[in-house]
Amino acid sequence: MSVASLFNLLVLIAIVADFFFNTDATGVIALGAIPMTTSLSQFFPAGATTPDFSKFSFDHDFVLDGVPMTFKREANGSLIVARGAEVITNYGMGYVERRHVDGTYVVRIVDFDETYEVAQYTDGVVSHTVTPATWVGRLANAYNTRILERSEWFANRLGDKAYAEELLGLLIDDDCYEVSLGADYAGASEFLFERAKDPTRGKRSSAETRAYRARMKALADAMLDDAEDDEVIPDDIMAEFDECFGA
Numbered sequence: 001m002s003v004a005s006l007f008n009l010l011v012l013i014a015i016v017a018d019f020f021f022n023t024d025a026t027g028v029i030a031l032g033a034i035p036m037t038t039s040l041s042q043f044f045p046a047g048a049t050t051p052d053f054s055k056f057s058f059d060h061d062f063v064l065d066g067v068p069m070t071f072k073r074e075a076n077g078s079l080i081v082a083r084g085a086e087v088i089t090n091y092g093m094g095y096v097e098r099r100h101v102d103g104t105y106v107v108r109i110v111d112f113d114e115t116y117e118v119a120q121y122t123d124g125v126v127s128h129t130v131t132p133a134t135w136v137g138r139l140a141n142a143y144n145t146r147i148l149e150r151s152e153w154f155a156n157r158l159g160d161k162a163y164a165e166e167l168l169g170l171l172i173d174d175d176c177y178e179v180s181l182g183a184d185y186a187g188a189s190e191f192l193f194e195r196a197k198d199p200t201r202g203k204r205s206s207a208e209t210r211a212y213r214a215r216m217k218a219l220a221d222a223m224l225d226d227a228e229d230d231e232v233i234p235d236d237i238m239a240e241f242d243e244c245f246g247a
Contacts, residue, residue, distance in 0.1 A: 040061055040062070040071070041062075043071070043079060043185075043189070043191055044061075044062050045062075045064060045190075045191075045193070047064060047065070048062040048063065048064045048069070049062060049063045049064075050062060050063070051063065051068070052068070056068040056196070056198070058196065058197070058198045058199060058200070059196065060196035061193070061196070062193075067195060068195070068196040069193050069194065069195060069196055070193060070194060070195075070196040070197075071191055071192070071193045072191075072192040072193060072194060074103045075103070076103070078103070078183075079185065079191045079192075080099065080191060080192045081096050081099070081105065081181060081185055081188045081190065081191055081192075082096065082188075082190040082191055082192050083096055083097070083098060083099065084096060084190070085188040085189065085190035085191075086187070086188065086189070086190075087107055087181070087185070087186035087187055087188050088186055088187040089107060089109065089179070089186055090113070090116060090118075090132070091109055091112060091113060091116065091118075091132035091133075091135065091136050091177075092109045092110075092111050092112040092113040092116075092132055093109070093110060093111040093113075094107045094108050094109040094110050094111070095107070095108055095110065096188070097172070097176055100178075103180065104178050104179065104180050105178070105179055105180075105181060106172055106176050106177070106178055106179075107176065107177060107178075107179055107186075108173070108175055108176045109132070109133075109136055109175050109176070109177075110175075112131070112132045112133045112136075113132055114131060114132070116132050117129035117130075117131070118130050118131070118132060118134075118135040133175070136174070136175060136176070136177050137174040137175075139177035139178070140172050140173065140174045140175070140176055140177055141174070143172060143177065143178050144171050144172060147167055147168070147170050147171055148168075148171075150167055151164040151165075151167040151168055152164070154167065
């Protein structure tokens with residue numbers, strides 16, 4: 001084996017070893033979404049406790065008021081920050097105004113950090129700085145320009161004036177900007193979550209299904225036999241019949 005090949009092999013081994021020995025199983029959501037050493041417990045809502053797999057034998061992130069819960073996640077596994085959650089950015093303190101389907105957020109700054117200077121570059125060199133309020137205003141203007149261009153395109157090229165009008169509802173104020181939150185979620189402490197689902201709950205075995213169908217058929221036959229010609233069977237019962245035997 002050449003020296004170069006040996007070196008490449010050692011590098012690969014080091015990378016693999018770093019992955020496995022520095023992984024916190026409770027923090028693994030998706031590569032790049034949350035650092036591997038991050039514990040989900042820091043994102044728990046108030047009053048929540050760690051998962052209890054002895055009581056709930058299916059996937060869940062935490063337990064709240066005795067109920068297993070799981071965080072809602074983006075496609076890449078990162079948590080979804082709740083609307084209205086407070087965040088701390090380089091430009092100041094604000095809150096999440098809304099979330100987009102691509103995982104980006106619109107943040108509204110309510111308290112600009114006037115001590116922060118946003119560098120502006122000319123030919124790769126800092127030429128001057130601007131205030132956070134000025135810079136966020138520029139970001140808002142750039143975002144709104146893209147929205148207006150899309151709205152115009154749908155209205156004039158596709159004739160879809162309804163969607164064009166809908167797009168105009170996405171325009172933002174000059175104290176807002178679109179951002180992709182990092183692994184620390186800009187310090188947000190409120191995230192969307194829901195009750196964890198037990199994948200086995202509600203499923204019937206084949207024998208149970210056959211027995212259930214038999215009971216329902218017997219009930220149907222009995223009701224039809226007892227019903228008067230002008231008697232109407234309740235809708236919920238008919239729905240059960242349709243589910244079992246077809247509409």
